[in-house]
Amino acid sequence: MYIKKEIREFIEKMPKETKLTKDWVNFIKKIDKSYNLLIEHGKEEYECTNCGKYSYGKLLNSKNDRYYDICRFCGKKLEVRRSNLKNYFFLYSFATVDNMNNKLIIRYYEVYRIYNCVSRRFNDSIVEFARYVPELDVVLLNDRCPKGQNIYHYKKIKKWRVFGGKYYANDDYKYIYLRDIDEKKKGTSYQYIPLEDVINHLKDLKHGSLYRVFKLAKYSSFEILIKLGLYNLAFECPEKFNIKGSFENRFGVRKEFYKFMQKNDISYAELEVLRVIQNPNIKNIRTLLRISYSNLDDLKKASKYINLVDFVEYSRKQKNITIQTYLDYIENLEKLEIPLTKKKLLPNDFTLAHDISIKKINTVKNKTLRKKIIERYKKLEKNSYKSDKFIIRPAKNLNDIKDEANQQHNCVYTNYSEKYANGETDIYFLRKIKKPNESLVTVEVMNGRIRQKYQKRNTKTNKEQNNFLKLWERKVLNVA
Ligand SMILES: [Zn+2]
Structure with a gap:
């Protein structure tokens, strides 16, 4: 791995190890107090490994095997363990901010707190294993933590190395020494x-x-x-x-919004909403974020139709309203060319108005679809063809397609009605001359060629049907 000269020089110059100052030791001792146990000697007789005193009687009621109680003397809430306990330890890490060669450096330490079953006290092993130099954007590890994972307390520091992987993922800033x-x-x-x-x-x-x-x-x-x-x-x-x-x-x-922003320690999403509504009311801002799933673009879109502060007020009286469903509703009104009066913009019952708008859109859609399909039939009618046994003809209307789909158990109605109406594809029905109302083969033609042909439940066509279709393709559709 290539390491910049600046970093190499910094590593060479920095001290490999430093002694813990008295002040750091006191800092750790203070944290240590919470990493202790209550040793249960007899029935409800507890020795505190923190202050060394004995208390009698339970303070906390606990039903679990693993239970805690409070030392009556030092007031610490600690786990209770029996006096035959042999091995036990705690691990925690802390960081200090230091200055080395005019660079700020964060030093990571691990405290390995080991129980001594003879003295019934804990002893610390405190080792430094990582350094982060933000100005150089580099993480350094030593021999105790060779891979950025496990920490070996018994190892001596021979060398500090640049850690090339992702940053040592210690987000534990619970204990950080900030003195001076x-x-x-x-x-x-x-x-x-x-x-x-x-x-x-x-x-x-x-x-x-x-x-x-x-x-x-x-x-x-x-x-x-x-x-x-x-x-x-x-x-x-x-x-x-x-x-x-x-x-x-x-x-x-x-600038007059500054006090408001500071008081609420405003987030970026909140600031974005404030920019749109220009109204310093945190409750309204948060409501708008909630009902828009924090989608600012949608909020901006809606604000073109309605004052968002009014909308918040309105939304409180409505069930299940979101900015997205509201925008759908507006879009429907526009498609239907309904004037956006105040009454239409803020209907008394939004859910009802929304549903009605969808129904209206569907009716209009169906009407257009029906009309288009009839026109398609007129255009393709000339491609109808018959032999002694079979007849093939284009789909006549929407009900015709629906009926074919029901008889054949296929998806011609759901997936092909619109494509057929819009001229993207052609739909034909092959039937027996003697039974013209009974579905037999559904045929799709695209660019003058048969694309699909199926009998009931999408089963393959037989030889006789294939021969007829081939003839039709050649003679009528003029496939070369
Ligand atoms: Zn105690």
Whole structure:
């Protein structure tokens, strides 16, 4: 793997390992308190591995085998284990933000907390196994974590390597050591970003990893968004706001909406709706997103017909209305050339009005279809042909096709009526002269050639029928 010179030099210069400072150790000790057990000695006699004191009597009622209780002295809720417990351990990881050679670096550690059954206390093994350098966009792993998966505590660090695979997927930013971060970020490209604020905020949000934060923080707009208190926008898509100029230029809404945006920590989808409705009401905005499945294009389309704020009000009185069904309804009205009066735009019962519009459309459709098929018959009638035994003729009308489909159990009605009406294909029925009303063979002709021919239930035609059809093809359809 080719590694940039800048990265190689950084790896060479950075310290392989550093001692844990007293302050870090205290940070870990604090986390450790929750990784303990209550050791049950006798009946309802518990020794706490955190504070070492004994409590008597249950505090919590638990029906499961695996149960928890609260230490009466340190107040920790811990799992209860019997005193014959031999082996037990906890694993957790934490990160620290550090500065190495004027680059900000996130260092990942794993704490392997092992139970000693003699002293009935836990001891920690704390090892560093990964580093992420956001400015170089590189993840480094050492001998303890050769593949970015398992971590081996007993291994010594010989070398740090660039990890070429996907980023070490540790999204565990639950424990992150941020002390002196303002000092550490000095001279790095993150020096103006309120990192402590950002990372603390990240804990409350579901925006993903630290890794992502540092990636996003590369956009100058990230810093601006954070400082404006628009965290959702900052974490979601700072790249969309990398626009210089006025507030309105950057956000696409007037500055007077800023307070509203900040108060609701507006998301990008919400901002998009705000741009359309120009009305700072978060409840309305969220309702619009819900009833449109967050489809902004559909919302914009609907807004051409109706004020969306009025629509929210209207939707509250209707059952099962969405922007999509509403747009279907409008489309139907337009097809039917019905004027879009206020009464038509906001019918009292939307579901009913919607269904009626569909019925009307279908009636119009059927009417046109019927008319077209009759015209097709007139045009193709000249291709009718008969022998002593058989007759073949085009489909006469829609009912004729429906009847053929029912008798033959085929799909000529559902799949071919429209194609036939529109002249995309020709449909003929082959019957016995003596039984002209009884279906025998359904024939499709396309570009002057027989494309399909079937008896009942799509079974093959017999020799006699084939001979007749061949003759017809040659004589009438003029196939060379
Ligand atoms: Zn305790």
